[in-house]
Amino acid sequence: MTAVPSLTLNNAVQIPQLGFGTFQIPPEDTRETTLAALEAGYRHIDTAQMYGNEKEVGQAVRDSGLDRADVFVTSKLNNDAHGHDNALRAFDRTLEAVGLDYLDLFLIHWPLPAKGEFVETWKALEEVYRSGRAKAIGVSNFQPRHLRRLLEGSDVVPAVNQIEVHPYLTQDEVRAFGAEHQIATEAWSPIAQGKVLDDPTINRIAERVGKSPAQVTLRWHIQRGDIVFPKSVTRKRIEENFDLFDFELSEGDIGEISALNRNERTGFDPDRFNG
Template sequence: MAQVPTVALNDERNIPQLGFGVWQVGNDEVVRAVQVALETGYRSIDTAQIYGNEEGVGRAIRNSAVPREEIFITSKLRTSQQSYDDAIRSFEDALQRMGLNYLDLFLIHWPTPAQNKYHEAWKAFVHLQKEGRVRSIGVSNFLPEHLDKIIDETGVAPAVNQIELHPEYQQQDVRDFHQRHQIAIESYSPLGSGALLENPAIGDIARKHGVSPAQVMIRWQIQEGLIVIPKSSNPERIRSNFDVFAFELDKDDLSKIAKLDKTDGKIGSHPNEMNRPF
């Protein structure tokens, strides 16, 4: 079983660089998926309140032979729960659903700037971390201006920002900002929501190394120093997405992938436009 490298966070903790995402995996189906992931060697599981599968994730973790302290568990706060008190209650509800007494990482899922409450949620997160109920705190889909606001108000920078990032949306300017502030980037939709699996350049690199296009993109993220969380409920793909440590992309491969970046490559919602409560 391959040893997954870790990324050092700004709070002196570490997170596995390759994790397992469970977006769009139902509460019952997620139990088996997480079990397969843990058996394969994943030690980081990423869920969210809006996914509706925290209970199943918790059940899989409790039933696993892998000790709880060896598993890095992430969940995310609903956008409708961003007031200080709501954030605290929502975190407690998440722990209860999962049957856990702490989380390794808790994220604000979206800034939803029209509500103008994400800074209140961040203050609640800082409190929860000081209490030791969550080991690390972070955000998701935050732009530099959102990050500046919460850092200015609390003096605490997120350990992680989970954002869309893949070969056609590489976000180099945003990555430079994060590096200056020592905020680790965790990439979701690392395969471009599947759209890049047929990309000719990715396909050429995959054939060169005798691997799949998905493995090329996951390996690229790892070599870029990013945290990556591919998701699947298919056992074969779960195992394949983990099998990325026996090959290495060379300079020519990396150069070809760098050229795939597009200014309009974003697939998901823009953080300043995602303002509906959920």
């Protein structure tokens, strides 16, 4: 079975660079779909309180027969749980839902800047981290201005920032800020909800290397150093998305795909979204 490369986070925790995302997978389908991903070789599963399927992700991990230490499990704090005490209670609910002794990574899902509570919320995550119930903590959808406020008012530097990244939204500024502060970038919506799959540049490269447009796009993420977790509910696509490590894109390919950037989001603008 193909070994997925791991990256070392700023607290020395190892994270598989390729994972499996469970966004928009209905709870009733999540256990079976996550088991299919684990059988295909994925060892990194991404869920969230908002997704409503944490319980089923935990069931799949427990039912897989794999050692707990061999599966990296991430969840994220819901937007209604900002604030110190709310966040602590919400984390307890997540651990109870997944039925695991700890999470490998727990994130603040959105900064919600108008509420202005993300620094206080982060303090709660620092307590969870120090307790060992989360091996690493981080944020999601944070822009450099949000990260600066967080770094000024806290002790623990986020291990990751999970943001929307794809060839039409390359996020160079956010990624550069992360690299400067040893905050790894995780890419959600890595194929722009399918929008990039018809792109002529990506299709031309895919034809040349003998891979699908999705595989080429995901490989672009991998070679740029992003942590990526594509989502699918079909076994064939789950397996195809895992098959990224028997080819490489040239520097020219990487540059051509990166040049497709047009700052086009498929999701919310973190500066304007407030839950």
